[in-house]
Amino acid sequence: MANQQSDIGKEIVAFLPVLRRFAISLCRSRDLADDLVQSACERALLGAERFEPGTRLDSWLFRILRNLWIDHLRRQKTAGIPDDIADHAELAGTNGDAEVEGRSDLRSVSEAIGRLPPEQREVLLLVCVEDLSYKDTADILSIPIGTVMSRLARARKNLMEMTGIKPDVTRLPGHRTNQA
Amino acid sequence: MSEPRLDDEMLMAFADGELDDDAMAKVEEAMAADPAIAERVALFMESRTVAADHLKPLADEPVPDALLAAVRDMAARAAREAPARSAPSADNVLTFPKRQAQRAFSGTSAYRWGMGLAASLAILLAGAGGYLLGGLAGEAGTPTELAVLGDPVLRTALDTLPSGSEVTLSGDAGAARLVSSFRDKAGALCREFELKRATGGNTVSIACRTGEAWRTHLVVSLPGGEGGYAPASSVAAVDAWIEATEAGSPLAAEEEKTALATLGQ
Numbered sequence: 001m002a003n004q005q006s007d008i009g010k011e012i013v014a015f016l017p018v019l020r021r022f023a024i025s026l027c028r029s030r031d032l033a034d035d036l037v038q039s040a041c042e043r044a045l046l047g048a049e050r051f052e053p054g055t056r057l058d059s060w061l062f063r064i065l066r067n068l069w070i071d072h073l074r075r076q077k078t079a080g081i082p083d084d085i086a087d088h089a090e091l092a093g094t095n096g097d098a099e100v101e102g103r104s105d106l107r108s109v110s111e112a113i114g115r116l117p118p119e120q121r122e123v124l125l126l127v128c129v130e131d132l133s134y135k136d137t138a139d140i141l142s143i144p145i146g147t148v149m150s151r152l153a154r155a156r157k158n159l160m161e162m163t164g165i166k167p168d169v170t171r172l173p174g175h176r177t178n179q180a
Numbered sequence: 181m182s183e184p185r186l187d188d189e190m191l192m193a194f195a196d197g198e199l200d201d202d203a204m205a206k207v208e209e210a211m212a213a214d215p216a217i218a219e220r221v222a223l224f225m226e227s228r229t230v231a232a233d234h235l236k237p238l239a240d241e242p243v244p245d246a247l248l249a250a251v252r253d254m255a256a257r258a259a260r261e262a263p264a265r266s267a268p269s270a271d272n273v274l275t276f277p278k279r280q281a282q283r284a285f286s287g288t289s290a291y292r293w294g295m296g297l298a299a300s301l302a303i304l305l306a307g308a309g310g311y312l313l314g315g316l317a318g319e320a321g322t323p324t325e326l327a328v329l330g331d332p333v334l335r336t337a338l339d340t341l342p343s344g345s346e347v348t349l350s351g352d353a354g355a356a357r358l359v360s361s362f363r364d365k366a367g368a369l370c371r372e373f374e375l376k377r378a379t380g381g382n383t384v385s386i387a388c389r390t391g392e393a394w395r396t397h398l399v400v401s402l403p404g405g406e407g408g409y410a411p412a413s414s415v416a417a418v419d420a421w422i423e424a425t426e427a428g429s430p431l432a433a434e435e436e437k438t439a440l441a442t443l444g445q
Contacts, residue, residue: 009255016251021238034247041251045258109234127196128231134198149189156192156227165230167222 008048011057012041018130019061025125026069028114036072040065062130063140066122073118112162120155123148128156186210188220195224338371338387338394340440342433354378360430361439362422364388369439370397370427372418384418389443397421 019040023033043064044051051060113121126137127148134152138145160166186207193199194207211218334356337347346357354377361371370388377383386398398421421427431439 006255006259009252009259013248013251013255016243016248017239017241020241020243020247021235024238025235034244038247038250042254045254048258109230113231113234124231125235128228129235134193134196149193153188153192153224156224156231157188159230160223160227163230165226167219167226 008051008057009045012044012061015058015061016041018058019065022062022125022130023065023069025113025129026066026118026122027072032072036065036068039068043068056136059132059136059140062126062132066140070118106164107162109159109163109165112159115162116155116158120151120158123152124155124159127152186217188224191217191220192224195221195228334373335394338373338389339443342436342440343371343430349375352378359384361436362430363428363439365426365428369443386418386421397425 016037020033020037023036023040024030027033027036040061044061051057107115113124116124122141123137126132126140127134132140134145134148138148141148190199190203191207194204199207207217207221211221331350331353333347333350337345337356337358341347341358343358343360346355348355354375357374357376359372359374361369364370368388368390370386371394372384372386375383375385385396387394387396389395398418
């Protein structure tokens with residue numbers, strides 16, 4: 001006999017790679033990401049009674065995790081840890097990083113994403129990496145769609161500005177190359 | 181009709197498939213008229229690709245053992261401790277909804293790879309300064325017809341003339357040359373044709389016939405002013421579209437003749 005609780009548990013375990021991706025991309029540290037993911041799963045499982053069947057489990061988990069991350073940032077600030085000492089280290093390897101064409105101020109993709117303000121980074125991740133709609137993103141973050149769009153536009157312009165990447169004729173979808 | 185402001189957010193929404201058909205059509209017209217706008221759209225598309233290429237692979241990493249074990253334990257404990265529900269109903273079936281496959285501009289899509297559908301909207305800057313504007317007619321919505329198909333001379337040519345033919349467009353607007361016919365993945369008849377406009381905008385296009393109408397799926401705009409038709413780079417772009425959409429090979433003369441004769445049946 002199906003048990004809602006065990007169904008949620010299975011779905012959450014299955015979702016771990018994606019949730020972890022979101023966490024790593026948000027907080028820029030695998031250790032912190034794994035802590036956040038574990039806490040988010042705990043919250044989700046404890047609060048599973050409150051989860052409305054038929055609504056989206058992934059949105060719910062993203063929301064829980066993102067709120068935990070915001071809490072973490074607030075605690076850091078209170079503790080006096082400046083959050084621009086975030087971990088800007090390469091997270092995803094050098095695949096796709098911009099070639100620095102003689103401009104010393106150009107940043108790698110990883111660094112550029114890390115340097116985005118949190119409110120820009122989170123919309124970029126939800127829309128462009130997790131492929132959520134503007135509306136779903138707005139719901140997760142509890143902000144208006146217009147705010148999602150303005151932050152997202154700024155995030156993407158900043159990303160391209162910081163990396164110096166220009167649209168590339170070889171970047172036809174389906175024709176992936178190894179360089180940006 | 182009031183013009184929506186073509187601000188960056190609208191261009192971004194176009195790139196992400198978040199616009200309705202009317203708004204999409206307006207952006208496409210603006211892109212065709214102004215390469216700077218096409219370039220902005222390209223930038224937004226590229227930014228999405230950059231972020232996605234860089235970060236999506238993170239989900240391929242194996243979940244660390246400790247984390248996996250911890251969550252499995254929590255899940256098992258929660259399942260034991262929760263009272264069993266009564267008989268499962270539809271409400272109790274939890275599924276993750278399919279990833280929104282139709283991500284981009286409801287008629288056109290650069291992101292529907294997983295669906296195996298024709299994809300490939302890319303705004304690219306070709307080396308010679310031309311740009312590629314691609315689009316795809318979606319199943320559901322009203323695909324956008326670019327102005328080029330408004331000329332009845334051209335429509336008749338698409339309906340009847342064999343590849344290799346040239347026609348003069350109405351009002352001395354220019355000339356069209358039919359390059360090839362082929363079938364798209366769904367079996368619809370498509371034609372590749374080149375337009376040499378009197379005003380100097382040269383394009384290579386692909387239009388496919390669904391139902392009664394020809395709908396443009398791809399327009400490659402070329403640096404204007406040259407005497408001849410499409411240079412090699414634009415041919416490569418068209419080929420790439422054909423490959424990406426898994427369209428068929430060009431029809432031989434007899435096949436094409438039959439296909440044209442049976443159009444609309």
